[in-house]
Amino acid sequence: MDERRQLKIALVGCGRIAGAHLKGVRAHAPQITVTAAVDIDRDRAVAIADETGAEPFTSLDDALRHGDFSAVDIMLPHHAHEDAAVRAFTAGKHVVLEKPMATTIEACDRILTAARDAGTTFMIAEQAQYWPDAIEVKRMIDDGIIGDVITARAYFGGAAGPGITGKPWRFDKSIAGGGICIDGGSHWIRPLRMWFGEIDEVVAVTGRPLAEMEGESLVHALMRFRSGLVVTYDALHAGAVIGAGEQFRVTGSLGEIVIERGRTGRVLLFDREHPDGVEIPVTVDGSVVSLGDGRSAAYGLQLSDFAHAVLDGTALAADAEHSLGEVRTALAVYRSAETRSWQKVWE
Ligand SMILES: NC(=O)c1ccc[n+]([C@@H]2O[C@H](COP(=O)([O-])OP(=O)(O)OC[C@H]3O[C@@H](n4cnc5c(N)ncnc54)[C@H](O)[C@@H]3O)[C@@H](O)[C@H]2O)c1
Structure with a gap:
């Protein structure tokens, strides 16, 4: 070197x-x-x-x-x-x-x-920008593999325990700035923005099933994108065990893409040719990896992008200002839950 x-x-x-x-x-x-x-x-x-x-x-x-x-x-x-x-x-x-x-x-x-x-x-x-599965799904959507996107769902779920004892700083609203939506929930908002563009407005209900967490540990939200597309976004931090299922589902006129939950999760394409679904490989540097390993690699891939930007003057995959989108969306979710009304993200 x-x-x-x-x-x-x-x-x-x-x-x-x-x-x-x-x-x-x-x-x-x-x-x-x-x-x-x-x-x-x-x-x-x-x-x-x-x-x-x-x-x-x-x-x-x-x-x-x-x-x-x-x-x-x-x-x-x-x-x-x-x-x-x-x-x-x-x-x-x-x-x-x-x-x-x-x-x-x-x-x-x-x-x-x-x-x-x-x-x-x-x-x-925001390492979700570098998740190999999110990048692959973007390619598939942009290539029209599932036709015109009709709607999508995002589900960010995690069990509340074991392991959560005492009061971690992220349970303190004055430190964290909110609950799961402004924190880990950002990793579910970024892929939606990668795939569908900017979010225009949101309407949301929040709750606190995890009593020791001052910020919200539950979000049910609808997000309307500038394109007119409406997506559901759920985030939940509760319960002793969370079952298998999906993290993302994107429905198009020709088929669906599903990203499953957990380290054993897969990316699946359902279409006329594959009514029972076909697994789409997740790759890092040309090698097929598990969804979990691809997600872990993203921490390093983002730092490599940063180093290249500093050393070689290359453009970042997303500049810092772009990350205002996740903060603004979370803050709009909070305003919406408080006012029980649609809230604009960028105004
Ligand atoms: N991208 C992800 O997947 C992901 C996952 C977890 C956390 N995070 C983010 O990483 C950040 C840190 O979270 P964490 O989970 O590592 O927290 P953490 O509590 O495990 O680590 C924070 C560290 O900062 C130290 N610290 C606190 N105030 C300090 C100060 N003024 N100067 C120097 N050190 C100080 C603490 O002693 C602690 O060791 C947060 O922004 C969090 O949202 C991101």
């Missing part, structure tokens, strides 16, 4: 998702070298530092002053996104920031202004 083509990066927040990013760097972004590990929890920073040979820091400011890196990968609780991103931009760094960009549009705008002032690369880590 040519040393000059290396992007030195600081991992900021060495918690749960940092492990997935690190694994992704190793598998799919060899042009990235982790040179700093930052966490207010020193043990976590040291653990990642030991694993990577990076220098550990317990504050971002310290790392920005003394660390050797030109980019930061920010993986902090949502309420800390704005401060960390603005500090990094002010220090002239390239920034990849975990979703959601921030919890209010005003905070997002301040981050985008700081990014423009810095003139560096800015990406939101």
Whole structure:
């Protein structure tokens, strides 16, 4: 590997998702070298530092002053996104920031202004943009394999336990900015936007079946796209066990595409030729992989895209501003549930 083509990066927040990013760097972004590990929890920073040979820091400011890196990968609780991103931009760094960009549009705008002032690369880590299954489904829709799209359904479901004890920060609304829709629900909104374009308005009901979670743990929503297409979007975080079924169903005039749930899930095409369904292979770098492995690879594929954008000036698959779409959709879902009315996403 040519040393000059290396992007030195600081991992900021060495918690749960940092492990997935690190694994992704190793598998799919060899042009990235982790040179700093930052966490207010020193043990976590040291653990990642030991694993990577990076220098550990317990504050971002310290790392920005003394660390050797030109980019930061920010993986902090949502309420800390704005401060960390603005500090990094002010220090002239390239920034990849975990979703959601921030919890209010005003905070997002301040981050985008700081990014423009810095003139560096800015990406939101919305890995669904790189899910090989979502990309393949987009190709199939664009190629007219299922004819004209009539409607679609998205279901983001997860069991509430076991493993959820105490109060994780994402159960605190003042930190997370909401519940599942602004958090993991974004990964179900992005593919819908990839396939069908921009969402115009939403109407939603939300609930809190998971009592210890302050934000919503249930969403039933209708999303009307600018094209006129209406899609149902469900998100649920409840129950001890969630059964098999579908994550996405896209119905067209000539057939249907289904993406199943879970690590054993498949992508299936149903049409006249295949009334019982045919499996569509999921591939990464030309090799067939399971749906789950394809989803995991997306963490690395997104960081590789970021590194190429910084090192080679290539365009990102989706720029940071595009990620406003998921934040705006979640906020519109919240307004709709409160007012019991259709809410515009972009106004
Ligand atoms: N894309 C995905 O699939 C996915 C999955 C999980 C989480 N996330 C996102 O990643 C981000 C982090 O989530 P997580 O689950 O890894 O959380 P986490 O709690 O596991 O990790 C966050 C880490 O940040 C540290 N921290 C908190 N405040 C800090 C500060 N001011 N300076 C330095 N370190 C600080 C904590 O000590 C902790 O180690 C969130 O934006 C979340 O939405 C994305």
